[in-house]
Structure formats: structure tokens, C-alpha cells
Amino acid sequence: MQRRGFLNLALAASAVLALTGCGFRLRGFDTPGLAIDELALAGDDSELARLVDERLTSAGTRVHDDAPEILNLGPETFRERQLSVLDSGPQEREMTLSVPISVQRRSDGAYRLAEQNLEVTTRFTVSDDNLLAQDDLREEARQELRQEALRRLLDRLRALAEDPS
Numbered sequence: 001m002q003r004r005g006f007l008n009l010a011l012a013a014s015a016v017l018a019l020t021g022c023g024f025r026l027r028g029f030d031t032p033g034l035a036i037d038e039l040a041l042a043g044d045d046s047e048l049a050r051l052v053d054e055r056l057t058s059a060g061t062r063v064h065d066d067a068p069e070i071l072n073l074g075p076e077t078f079r080e081r082q083l084s085v086l087d088s089g090p091q092e093r094e095m096t097l098s099v100p101i102s103v104q105r106r107s108d109g110a111y112r113l114a115e116q117n118l119e120v121t122t123r124f125t126v127s128d129d130n131l132l133a134q135d136d137l138r139e140e141a142r143q144e145l146r147q148e149a150l151r152r153l154l155d156r157l158r159a160l161a162e163d164p165s
Contacts, residue, residue, distance in 0.1 A: 072102045094122070
């Protein structure tokens with residue numbers, strides 16, 4: 001048994017060394033935190049706004065109404081369209097989340113990040129055989145889109161924090 005355990009450990013260690021040697025990194029594992037100390041959050045009270053608030057707070061950014069910069073989040077807009085040609089059987093669907101965003105300085109009202117439309121898309125398959133699961137699949141797609149939109153928003157805020165203007 002000791003030999004098998006040693007071989008397993010040696011194989012795992014060599015796989016890790018091979019992956020790190022070729023530049024493999026887990027996404028988000030060693031990304032730096034945001035360099036923004038304070039930020040106000042304005043806009044609709046949506047699920048995405050709640051996620052942004054949680055993630056900013058966990059990254060060390062104080063989110064409060066008197067912050068020197070304001071992150072404006074517009075309303076979430078979901079669009080769904082059918083990609084399949086047939087109306088029966090498995091149908092491939094595409095769902096898109098669109099959210100207008102901007103970052104504004106409170107002192108002079110200037111936009112550090114002009115209004116942009118953050119848009120993310122995902123695909124999923126629904127079937128007439130399982131009508132009860134269709135709503136669950138749609139909700140999973142919405143959650144996936146929110147997470148991707150959050151990731152892209154944080155990337156833009158990170159780039160904005162690196163720009164000293």
C-alpha cells in the first residue's frame with residue numbers, strides 16, 4: 001500500500017510541475033485585488049448589483065454613498081432567442097445579458113469610464129420532453145451570465161484603477 005500511495009503522490013506532483021512549467025494557471029487564482037479604495041454603487045436594485053457589492057466588499061473596496069467615484073449600473077436586460085430551426089425536440093437557445101455601466105467622479109462629474117453596454121452571451125439546450133427543467137435551465141443561464149458580467153466588470157475596474165487619470 002505504501003508503494004501505491006507514493007506512486008500516486010509522485011504522479012500528481014509531476015503533473016503539477018508539468019502544468020506550471022508550461023504556464024498553466026487557474027483563472028482568478030492569483031489575480032490582484034482591486035486598487036480602488038472606495039466606490040459608490042448607483043442604479044437599479046438588481047441581483048447583479050448585489051453581486052457587485054459583495055465582490056467589491058470582499059476585494060477590500062469600501063462601498064458607501066459618499067465615495068469619490070460612482071459606479072453606475074443600469075437595469076439588467078435579458079434577451080433569449082431560439083437558434084434551432086425545428087420547433088420540436090431539443091432546441092438550442094441563446095441568452096444575452098446586457099447592462100449599461102459607467103464610472104463617474106463625484107467631484108467634477110467627469111466620466112472615468114464613459115457609458116458602455118456590458119454584454120455577455122451563453123447557450124443552452126431545452127427539450128420538450130422535460131418541460132419542468134426548462135425554467136431551471138433558464139435560471140442557471142441567468143446566474144452564469146451574471147457571474148460572467150461581474151468578472152468582466154471587475155476586469156474593467158481593475159484596468160481603470162491602473163490608469164492614474
